[in-house]
Amino acid sequence: QKEVEQNSGPLSVPEGAIASLNCTYSDRGSQSFFWYRQYSGKSPELIMFIYSNGDKEDGRFTAQLNKASQYVSLLIRDSQPSDSATYLCAVPGDMRFGAGTRLTVKP
Amino acid sequence: DAGVIQSPRHEVTEMGQEVTLRCKPISGHNSLFWYRQTMMRGLELLIYFNNNVPIDDSGMPEDRFSAKMPNASFSTLKIQPSEPRDSAVYFCASSPPGLSNQPQHFGDGTRLSIL
Numbered sequence: 001q002k003e004v005e006q007n008s009g010p011l012s013v014p015e016g017a018i019a020s021l022n023c024t025y026s027d028r029g030s031q032s033f034f035w036y037r038q039y040s041g042k043s044p045e046l047i048m049f050i051y052s053n054g055d056k057e058d059g060r061f062t063a064q065l066n067k068a069s070q071y072v073s074l075l076i077r078d079s080q081p082s083d084s085a086t087y088l089c090a091v092p093g094d095m096r097f098g099a100g101t102r103l104t105v106k107p
Numbered sequence: 108d109a110g111v112i113q114s115p116r117h118e119v120t121e122m123g124q125e126v127t128l129r130c131k132p133i134s135g136h137n138s139l140f141w142y143r144q145t146m147m148r149g150l151e152l153l154i155y156f157n158n159n160v161p162i163d164d165s166g167m168p169e170d171r172f173s174a175k176m177p178n179a180s181f182s183t184l185k186i187q188p189s190e191p192r193d194s195a196v197y198f199c200a201s202s203p204p205g206l207s208n209q210p211q212h213f214g215d216g217t218r219l220s221i222l
Contacts, residue, residue, distance in 0.1 A: 034210050043198055043213035044150070051208070088150065092208050095140055095163075099149045 003027070004091055006098035014106050019076040021101045023089035026070070033072045035063060036088040038100065044088055048074060079105040109133070111214035113199050119220045125187040128217045131180055132201030140211060141174055141184050142198040150198070156182065189221045 003026040013019045023033070032051040036044040050056045050063040050072065062075040076083055086100040112131040120126060132139050141153040154164040156176045164174070171190070176182040186193055196218050200211040 032208060043216050044211075045213070046210040049210065090211075092210070095152050095155055095211070097150045097152075 004089055004094075004096060004098040006089060006101050010102040010104060012104045012106060013079050015079060015081060017079050017105075019079045019083065019103055019105065021074040021076075021087050021089075021103065022071055023073065023098050024071045025091060027091070028067070028070065030091050030094075032092050033063070033065060034090045034092060035061075035074045036090060036097070038086045038088060040085070044097075049092075076103075079103075081105050081107050111199055111201050111212055113197075113214035113217050115217060116215065117218045117220075119222065120189060121222050122190055123188045124221075125185065126189045126193075126219060126221075128184040128197050128199075128219070130182045130184070130199030130214060132182070132199070133203075133212055134180070136201035136203050136212070137179070138202045138204075138209075138211075139176060139182050140198075140200040140202075141182070142200065143195045144198060144216075145195045153184070191221045194219055194221045 006023045034046055035048040037047045038044040048061055048063045050065045053065050053067050056063045060077045064073045084104050086102045088100045089098045111133055114129045138157050140155040142150050143153055144150045151166055153166045154174045155162055159176045172186055174184045196216045198213050198216045200213045202209040202211045
């Protein structure tokens with residue numbers, strides 16, 4: 001079983017700052033990762049996926065995968081109050097999620 | 108396009124009663140997952156089906172829980188008898204073929220309260 005661990009936070013950043021969310025994994029064979037966002041009272045929704053080493057950018061979001069160090073991170077630039085949510089990382093094919101990191105962006 | 112449909116959205120019942128949660132996956136998706144989410148334990152995988160066949164039920168907490176998928180468009184999760192500690196939000200999710208690289212699409216969840 002692949003283990004995925006996240007710092008459950010909570011993480012609080014001021015509006016406009018960069019929020020950095022991290023996830024570590026145990027299985028060196030893991031090739032790809034998903035990031036989901038879950039607003040309070042809602043279901044998780046996919047926001048990013050990354051399949052290869054390095055960075056992947058989508059708007060204000062950047063996913064970074066470092067296979068040598070076995071971690072994957074999500075950076076949110078110019079954080080907005082609407083980014084306040086819990087962020088979950090997941091290994092495709094394993095169907096198990098990290099504990100999630102609760103992010104609060106303060107105006 | 109219709110997403111994953113779960114029913115009921117909310118369920119409140121007394122302990123000892125049977126509870127049945129329902130899920131309709133997205134058409135064309137061949138994998139279906141049941142999750143339970145609580146503040147203490149986060150999002151836990153209970154069971155998943157591939158092509159209507161249960162593949163991994165190691166997350167089912169005990170024999171009081173059972174899940175079925177009689178066809179590609181319907182699944183149930185049943186708790187009998189229910190207990191207060193079963194109170195949680197239960198999510199159903201589905202994913203298209205190509206499990207190893209496909210994201211899951213979640214339903215809105217069923218908020219279950221056992222009194």
